[in-house]
Amino acid sequence: MHIAIIMDGNGRWAAQRHLPRTAGHRAGAKAVDAIVAAAARHGVGTLSLYAFSAANWNRPTAEVSALFTLLRRHLLTQTRRCLEQSIRMNVIGRRDRLSTDLRQLIEHSERATAHCAGMCLRIAVDYSAQHSLVETCRCLQSQSSLERSRFVEQLAAVDHATAPAPDVDLLIRTGGEQRLSDFLLWECAYAELYFVDCPWPDFDAQAFEEALAEYGRRERRFGGIPAAQTAGSSSSHG
Ligand code: IPE
Numbered sequence: 001m002h003i004a005i006i007m008d009g010n011g012r013w014a015a016q017r018h019l020p021r022t023a024g025h026r027a028g029a030k031a032v033d034a035i036v037a038a039a040a041r042h043g044v045g046t047l048s049l050y051a052f053s054a055a056n057w058n059r060p061t062a063e064v065s066a067l068f069t070l071l072r073r074h075l076l077t078q079t080r081r082c083l084e085q086s087i088r089m090n091v092i093g094r095r096d097r098l099s100t101d102l103r104q105l106i107e108h109s110e111r112a113t114a115h116c117a118g119m120c121l122r123i124a125v126d127y128s129a130q131h132s133l134v135e136t137c138r139c140l141q142s143q144s145s146l147e148r149s150r151f152v153e154q155l156a157a158v159d160h161a162t163a164p165a166p167d168v169d170l171l172i173r174t175g176g177e178q179r180l181s182d183f184l185l186w187e188c189a190y191a192e193l194y195f196v197d198c199p200w201p202d203f204d205a206q207a208f209e210e211a212l213a214e215y216g217r218r219e220r221r222f223g224g225i226p227a228a229q230t231a232g233s234s235s236s237h238g
């Protein structure tokens with residue numbers, strides 16, 4: 001199972017408490033551990049977390065730099081926790097606009113956890129699905145014919161993904177907005193979408209389990225007909 005989470009609502013969480021937005025981001029960073037552990041405990045194969053979108057560069061410089069300071073700190077502690085829980089880490093997104101020290105830190109975290117056989121934890125940084133898709137097409141433009149598998153491999157390479165990700169089964173967005181904000185557009189083609197008002201810093205293991213329970217109640221049809229109606233009817237094409 002692949003779960004993707006848009007971790008939104010840090011700023012509003014802080015505003016409600018008359019705190020600066022950066023306090024919301026600090027609280028948001030703290031909330032990550034419990035969700036990663038809960039996902040691993042529930043046997044989730046891949047967990048993709050949206051940490052910083054390509055559009056987030058539009059925020060004030062001080063906020064962007066606070067976010068990257070938190071990210072650096074988080075990568076260090078997360079790597080240790082990942083090793084304890086046998087979780088493989090992969091940072092997806094562009095790297096050409098990141099500082100050299102952050103790129104080195106990312107490479108270190110990925111190398112250190114490369115042997116881990118448990119869940120794959122993908123952290124999206126400077127990520128834009130539209131950018132990735134355009135870049136993938138640009139890399140493949142000289143090909144006369146194109147297999148879907150080749151496209152997906154190139155998309156993974158563009159994203160710095162260690163392997164092509166399986167399609168997203170469940171996309172969770174906290175914070176109350178109901179949009180994808182350019183996250184995993186290809187991979188979410190058939191994802192179940194779960195929008196929850198709870199701001200990210202308050203999203204805990206119990207809230208995560210409620211999302212899983214809701215997912216369990218959904219019927220995924222992939223263009224077919226409800227399972228109850230397939231009994232006795234034969235499938236046909238065209
Ligand atoms: C999500 O929280 C964190 C990032 C986008 C980096 P926001 O900072 O977007 O919080 P709101 O949406 O303003 O509440």
Ligand code: IPE
Pocket residue numbers: 006007008009050051052053056177179181
């Ligand atoms: C999406 O949240 C990006 C992350 C959570 C990292 P935003 O707060 O940036 O999205 P918009 O601007 O509300 O669409």
Ligand code: MG
Pocket residue numbers: 008009010175
């Ligand atoms: Mg937001």
